[in-house]
Amino acid sequence: MIKMVDLHKSYRVGTEEVKVLKGIDLEIKQGSMVAIMGRSGSGKSTLLNIISGLEKGNGRYTFKDQNLSDKSLNELADFRRKHIGFVLQNCAMCDSKNVFDNVALPLRYGKYNEIEIQNRVEKALEAMELSGTLHKTVDMLSGGELQRVAIARALIHNPEVILADEPTGSLDEQTEQTILSIFKQLHREGKTIIIVTHDRQVADACEETFCIRDGKIRSD
Numbered sequence: 001m002i003k004m005v006d007l008h009k010s011y012r013v014g015t016e017e018v019k020v021l022k023g024i025d026l027e028i029k030q031g032s033m034v035a036i037m038g039r040s041g042s043g044k045s046t047l048l049n050i051i052s053g054l055e056k057g058n059g060r061y062t063f064k065d066q067n068l069s070d071k072s073l074n075e076l077a078d079f080r081r082k083h084i085g086f087v088l089q090n091c092a093m094c095d096s097k098n099v100f101d102n103v104a105l106p107l108r109y110g111k112y113n114e115i116e117i118q119n120r121v122e123k124a125l126e127a128m129e130l131s132g133t134l135h136k137t138v139d140m141l142s143g144g145e146l147q148r149v150a151i152a153r154a155l156i157h158n159p160e161v162i163l164a165d166e167p168t169g170s171l172d173e174q175t176e177q178t179i180l181s182i183f184k185q186l187h188r189e190g191k192t193i194i195i196v197t198h199d200r201q202v203a204d205a206c207e208e209t210f211c212i213r214d215g216k217i218r219s220d
């Protein structure tokens with residue numbers, strides 16, 4: 001489903017070019033659940049951003065035989081809205097808005113009417129056992145609740161692929177297990193799940209682990 005061949009990514013910092021990804025070869029099958037590991041600064045988030053189309057790399061990137069390498073960032077934004085759900089490290093929630101509005105956000109960029117939005121958001125929150133939080137502002141939620149809101153929001157437009165950047169990073173053991181079991185359930189339902197993690201237990205719950213070392217993928 002996702003295939004990268006000899007993918008490179010550099011950043012310019014002042015006059016210096018910093019090479020982060022130095023020839024990534026990666027294949028992720030549809031419906032699989034995989035982990036991406038690597039030391040801090042090794043390029044995990046960068047890789048996730050390229051998979052989602054938030055950033056562009058140099059090299060070949062295909063998604064279901066669609067060549068994304070030549071697409072503009074605008075075209076990649078369309079691709080992302082259609083196919084990708086992103087669960088971000090810091091949840092990227094708007095603190096002053098309530099749970100409903102945060103989860104509804106991706107739908108407000110689409111062609112959904114208010115009734116459709118309401119139905120979808122209520123269903124998504126119910127699936128995450130969050131119906132009681134609908135009108136709470138997100139700054140009132142626990143870490144685990146917040147992460148489930150982030151997952152509900154990532155799922156709201158029914159994407160095929162879920163990308164999660166350190167989804168259990170700041171959670172206690174029991175909450176981590178709850179979040180992991182949600183990802184496993186989504187995987188059983190056929191979603192492709194890609195999780196960036198430092199946590200061996202999270203990686204062990206996945207079918208395959210890819211490690212980034214020296215800018216390349218090493219299968220674990």
Ligand SMILES: Nc1ncnc2c1ncn2[C@@H]1O[C@H](COP(=O)(O)OP(=O)(O)OP(=O)(O)O)[C@@H](O)[C@H]1O
Binds near residue numbers: 012038046
């Ligand atoms: N927009 C940018 N401009 C310049 N350098 C960047 C940019 N984004 C990332 N980098 C650099 O690229 C390298 C890889 O960053 P990235 O966030 O992908 O690492 P990571 O493996 O996800 O790290 P962590 O585990 O600490 O989150 C780092 O050295 C970072 O400073």
